Amino acid sequence: MVRWQPDSRGRLEQAALALYGERGFENTTVAEIAERAGLTERTFFRHFADKREVLFGGAGLLQGLMVSAVAGAPATAAPIDAVMAALTAAGNLLQQRRDFARQRHAVIVANAELRERELIKMATLASALADALRGRGVTDPAASLTAEAGVAVFRVAFERWVEAADPSDLPSVMRSSFDELKAVTAGE
């Protein structure tokens, strides 16, 4: 029986997340990741700049996808609907990688430096979404507030989904979290 072998990048990712989970991010070396994956350090560095990039290398892709969804929403869509389209796109992408998302989340929660890095990623995402809204002619403060509200929904929904034993699909959790935000801001 031939066992399926993921590509080098995927094998390095799996090995890194397993090791970060077992012994902590700070106690794992690139040499150990490469060894666990049955690859060389040189191969590791062809895919990732450092061991942190295993966790954050996908941020650019996610942000690009979300910005495109805002830009590509129908011209008649309200700003919040353009942002919801971005959240749905992100939800569909992350939904396909739930195991990775869960492992990654556990590693980040356990490490202060990684939690800070995640905050910076989210702030960068909020700025990029606000810029995309301005590109649609939305003025400030509506552009910033809509983007910040969108990122708040994203974070809260993602945490619910990633921590739930048997969650609904992420785009649905995003939608219900958004409805909840609407209800709380309306004073309900």
Added chain:
Amino acid sequence: MVRWQPDSRGRLEQAALALYGERGFENTTVAEIAERAGLTERTFFRHFADKREVLFGGAGLLQGLMVSAVAGAPATAAPIDAVMAALTAAGNLLQQRRDFARQRHAVIVANAELRERELIKMATLASALADALRGRGVTDPAASLTAEAGVAVFRVAFERWVEAADPSDLPSVMRSSFDELKAVTAGE
């Protein structure tokens, strides 16, 4: 004519902010701050652990004030109104120190490490407000979403106020930013 001399802590703050503005946070030493204030380094370290604490030493006070406002809101107040009470309390405090707030903001915007520290401060504030709401019996995800929405309004309102040449008072800017958030989440 006797010139009014603020207390040592105030003089150190003024000297630090002036120097951070003139030559950058990273290029200013504690020795220079003390010299500019006409005080000793020892006096500086009686008031601040390091030069960064001149900028972040007030975070605990601000957060404490906001958490108390959430806890002390009438039992009948909706969660978002409890958070708005916290924003108003913060607005009244910061309003009295607009010059400090402006100088501090300019220094933080110019330095990546300080921007990160400010993000952490805001995330810590959001967690503290969510905890205060849970203390009022608000369940999740409403508690997290309300707290995140409140911090989004705080940040956007604070930036508008601190960057405006001739702004309205900060509590009013908070209130109008909140009305704007309500409008954008309602899809207007």
